[in-house]
Amino acid sequence: MASTNPASGRFDQPYTGFAPETTVLAEVTPEEAGLDPAPLRAAGDQLRAWTGSEAVEGHPLFAGAVGTLVHNGMVVDTVTAGSAVRYADGSGTELPANEQVPMRADTIFDMASVTKLFTSIAVLQLVEDGKVDLDAPVAEYLPEFAAQGKGSITVTQLLTHTSGLEPELPLWRDWPDKAARIKAVMDVRPQNRPGTTYTYSDLNLITLGVLVERVSGTGLDEAVSRRITGPLGMTDTGFNPPEAKLDRIAATEYQADPPRGMVRGQVHDENAWSLGGVSGHAGIFSTSGDMAVLGQSLLNGGAYAGKRILREDTVRTMLTNYNTRFPGDDHGLGFELNQLWYMGGLSSPTTAGHTGYTGTSIVLDPQSRSVVVLLTNRVHPSRSWGSINPARQAYATGLARAMAVRPAKGPRAWFSGIGDSRTATLTTPPLAHTGGDLSVDFATFVNSEPTDPLVLEASSDGHRWQPVELRVRGEGAPEGPVTALAGTGHRSWWNVHASVPATGNVTLRWRFTTDGSNTARGNYVDAVRVTADKRVLLDGERQPYAFAGDGFRLLGR
Template sequence: MRTGKLLVAAVLTVSALTVPGASTTITEQAYTGRIDRPQYEFAPPDTVLRPGLPGDVGLDPAPLRAAEQFVTDWTKPDPATGHPHFAGAVGILAHDGVIVDETVAGGALRYADAAGAELPPAQQVPMRADTIFDMASITKLFTSLAVMQLVEDGKVALDRPVAQYLPEFAANGKQSVTVRQLLTHTSGLAADPRPSLWQGYPDIPSRRKAVLDSPLTNQPGTTYLYSDINLMTLGFLVERLSGQPLDVVVRDRITQPLGMTDTAFNPPAEKLDRIAATEFQADPPRGMVRGQVHDENAWALGGVSGHAGIFSTAPDMAVLAQAILNGGAYRGARILRPETVRDMLTDYNQAFPGHAHGLGFELDQRFYMGALSAPTTAGHTGFTGTSLVIDPVSRSFAILLTNRVHPTRNWGSINPAREKWASALAEAM
């Protein structure tokens, strides 16, 4: 446990942790004897990731090696179940601009069916450092970034009703729901559309209408409830105000400027050999899903949705993480202003303990952030087995990408691996 950082969290407010120029007198005393030092400003915007050894930035390599072994072991059959926890994984750990650990284990394509019958070795595809993963709900971060770009452009105000921008969203009593409430999952909307989009509607226009017609289950602002509908709606808002499809906006304003060349919705067929397989689906009858989005609702929307659909690699996600640590810039490309990034990493859900949330980013979630968790630690997970943890105070990040739903979603939780991976970096400090 990072006792120094937790002491800082106990004696300083969130704003003091995030606003440049905050006093460091107390924290300097709290961190006496520690290898790393807390940071109260973003990393220099010209910080570019480079490979290095843990010792180059004062880290103990032993916890990192132990985490590597843990991840590798989880790709091997467990004696109790006869199957691994996940088919394969790619992980990156970075501190102060230096990638101190990269691990690759298991297979990107390993199974033939939902029962877990392994393919012949010649037909299996091993994981590699640049394997492309279905990022699932980490897509929500890209949608949130696109929304905040519109805020910077003066096209969106966070506390105005969504219906001001999407009049049809006002249906079924939603006229007072704000943009901020969608970003923080306090809108009052249900978790998912019911019936699911692929089951209940004949085409994409009717499915989009079903999302916008969704009724409230709680009064806006009274309850935290994680909801895919929130980010689906924000994806539609981005499209309406930009005049471009969401995938085009994300490409033109986020991934292309940052040089994230393997990050996109609906990846092209020529990259299929690098894409990790996900689930064998019988209902809907899709067979082994590979190269198409796993999430059924995103699939029913053509693979592009505000809540799911992005594919990416660990190296590309490392660039995004460092851009956040740099205050919204990387290699000369700025996607957001520093004050906007700071706003995204501020907890607006203090009324809902345990559900700390910025604008799109989850905050302080120990179940996957492990010992890196603190009031300003930001990140997100994806149902397919992905996770991203960004710690501004130590200028560090942890990325673990797995295809844990390959060949089935029923092999259990991988949260212990997520936590172990992130905690290793904290322990190394």
């Protein structure tokens, strides 16, 4: 599709570096951004379907949602679905229709652990000020934190969840007041030696929130307002939202212990609530639009609309993986990296984001200059109704699939973007030859979970299939001979060669199989050429309709 920016809407020509710091969000149609609107519509329709009364095991996946998709500085989609307030109690008794509150684009959500990003930015601002050293022991700024053998834990280890601290403590239940609760965190004993494990811990960010307050001399809420949300114009983002905004706030859970009833307008997290609603790990409320601005400011290298909250080098450091020792737990300074389970088809080693327990998430993909914000109130009325990770994946993958991938050769390529627990095949007609090996060459663009393989198989009878050994060239390609292809993040075409010993009729098929979770963007096959004894048996560019696609479809973009 045409675009004023030749790189706009392209998935296979990744950007390097930051977007221009002058980039300010503007609403456009997907077509104006060079995107295919169909995957965006499908993702939005799926979000709306998940709010249905019987969507999952007799209840909605979530009561309501607001989503915003940004590509190359353009807001290309905003979805509202379901209700901000729907239930009267924890059992799922629906309020009368006239008492329910529909979702709106400016609905305010409890962001839960997405708060950790704001705390992390506040810490890095103090680093830029020369008041905090990332490699320094936390005890240098909070002497009481040295208790119980924590004197060597660094600021970086808190930001990357490698401190060795346990995930959480029931502060709200077991300690009587805020001072005692903070002291309990300072006094906690590490579960593991610092730097030896990855353990996601609220205690890390509670500690960093205290550090920000101690070093800056202001409350964490004031530090965030004065140096992050204020400069960025995020007027609906902050701790402890005012009563005047209650009618726009999405309800969360009905809580019996502690006996809070239906929580709305106060932080859902019990520990943050017991700390007065302001904590480094939870407590921020925000809108989808405000979060899109935060995401774009980071894609811009730390600036937005003439206001800078971080230096470019700081943002670059923030989005660098510090956890190479712990594969699968990639983490920058506050941001998670390369997490397919909610980043979906946008996953890559440079893709950053965070989720929140209440049903919130943000994904930043610097390679396509995209932001995905999905806010739901999935704990309304109960946290026991399940995970919304399928929705997070689907929304991000919708944006990924809306971006074009140029065929490796010619005007068309075969694409399979199947969902979980599916199999797609692309099959040649029987290829007759008199003897000798078949030489098979093709190009493939692979974007799939490591456990979702694309394989090439051969059969002499069309019933019994044998895998074919492949040799692959290209950025991020596997070394040596392999029989399966998978992976995300490289965003480049691979050139593949195979030699198939056979006589008589031989049928080839490409088979792509997904497991029960975590589906990425999907795979392309193109430029297929099969020869034997220098005779061309099949030229996929000249004979595109010779193939039988089941789950694969021929796309021209």
